[in-house]
Amino acid sequence: MTVIYRETGQFKTTYASDQQLFPILQDRVFVIGFLVFAFGVLPFIGTEYLFLAIIIPFLILSLAAIGLNILVGYCGQVSLGTGAFMSIGAYSAYNLAVRVPDLNLLVVFILAGVFATIVGVLFGIPSLRIKGFYLAVATLAAQFFVDWLFARVKWFTNDSSSGNVSAPPLAIFGYAIQTPVQQYLLVLAIVCVFALIARNLTRGAIGRSWMATRDMDVAAEVIGIRPLHAKLSAFAVSSFFIGVAGALWAFIRLGSWEPLAFDVNRSFQLLFMVIIGGLGSILGSFLGAAFIVILPLALNQLPTALGIPLSTAMISHIEFMVFGALIVFFLIVEPHGLARLWAIGKEKLRLWPFPH
């Protein structure tokens, strides 16, 4: 029975079974199967290119997109400063790793998230008085200020003359992380844990307070949700996720980087992921990140495959156009993004092969 997507006969007899993460058996089987594949099979069959160019960037950006989605999708506070919080994570991790060499890599990543949280809450304070695009401009201030800070204040880059910094060799509990497969497994493990945390936070009391604030802040306040707590906690959790993602991006994806790696375009890219993937959905963050990582690669391959060679500049222009058009398209046609399309597909599957 489980082959067909039906929930008939799956009775929930306890509260725990009603409230579990994936109440439908088929979903559980699918998720577990997917994780087994990701952890157990993919490392053996994936090529180096697949890991380095697609999967690792996809996973790290998903983590950042989850963070941004908590802020924009769940709490309704638009941020254009995601790149800044990623760079705070990246540079905190760098400084910790360089100045405290014996620190465990995981602790470095967590502390990077903590620093990003502190700055995130600081720049979240204006959200208590302003909202909408006013807040977007306030977060843009964070973006440009942080860009400048890491480019100009030499202490943060350990007095490197060019402004470029390199991550130290990565090792965790004595194991060196060098090959793409090892990097992939580390990132995958971290992202899985964080996705689980995010999923549970957003369906718990705190997540409901975010969503209430998003839907109507005055009404939320009337039913006893403190806007200060709801908004600042959303900023804190969001920046923590984004900070960790920034540290991962710098240490694992880039290796050595300069402040430009986290400029305002990165912020826009992440916002696009969240819009296309689906506002207010953890799955949507993954789908949006996958979409935005894969689309440029596909655009690169497609013209050659069709026999119309295009210059790289032209491809990047077309990429801009496609993204822009898609944003407008999704906002008009499906504001809940790819995640909603997925949900519609599941609904259809429940009834298949019958129409009703």
Added chain:
Amino acid sequence: MSATQRNLTTAFFAILMVGAVSPMVVGDAKFGQWLEVVLGGLMSGVLYSLVAIGLVLIFKASGVFNFAQGAMVLFAALTLVRLMEKLPFIAALVLTLAIMVALAWFIERLVLRPLVNQEGIVLFMATLGVANFLDGFGQAVWGSDIYTLDIGMPKEPKILFEGTFEGGLLVNMEDAMAALIAGLLVAALWVFFQKTATGRALRAVADDHQAAQSIGIPLNRIWVIVWSVAGLVALVAGVIWGSKLGVQFSLSQIALKALPVVILGGFTSIPGAVIGGLIIGLGEKISEVYLGPMLGGGIENWFAYVLALIFLLFRPEGLFGEVRIDRV
């Protein structure tokens, strides 16, 4: 406006004034040099104002915070510069204007109309998409090199008041021309809004959408007109920026500076946009020249934003904006 708010606003500007004048008092800066910095700041402020005016026009009439204004500046400048290669200046200008009107029509049809009655933030994100699309489209059609736009602006700076100050006062004639053009544009906009029937209709829509519609003003056409006017403003801004810096992709980024300008001046006020632009331009240049060396330089990039951020905290409606912002 509450008394605290008024006091804080006064204090804010008092501090700014002191900051602007202080190099004269404490430093060993020469008066002539200081005046040059001030003039330079005001000139770049004029350019920010030009972009900001486009933002304000659209926000007033349709409640849309148009993030694509910068992309429109780039698109208009690119179109003009490429058409000028084939056509005489006047013909290219007219054709570019026609293209900007067509663009306004497309945006109204394809983006605004389907999203009517949505929340402001959704429309804002939609204009983000429009901005991206226009950036890509403009460069895909017209190319992405740096083009020099020569419309016969005087290039060489002039030295004035040689007798009054030591070394004289170096004034960039191109900037002076730009300021003149901007002034003319604002005057023309004022006449258009105050003295023509269409302008009255636009003001009516800006005041109250529903009331305007109920007395028979076609909202959709008004939006096309207002986006066309914003396109015209973008074209003027693009011409001035373009002839100063060359027409290139960074034009679209520079226009981000218009955001702090409208925050400072208020979202609904054209004089606010002009004055906000001047304050931002001035503050930016003075801070860069006199404060920058202490902080390692390059503070131009964030100074305007931080200024606007501080201002937002105690006066979210801006200097001249309507007090209509719903605060939390």
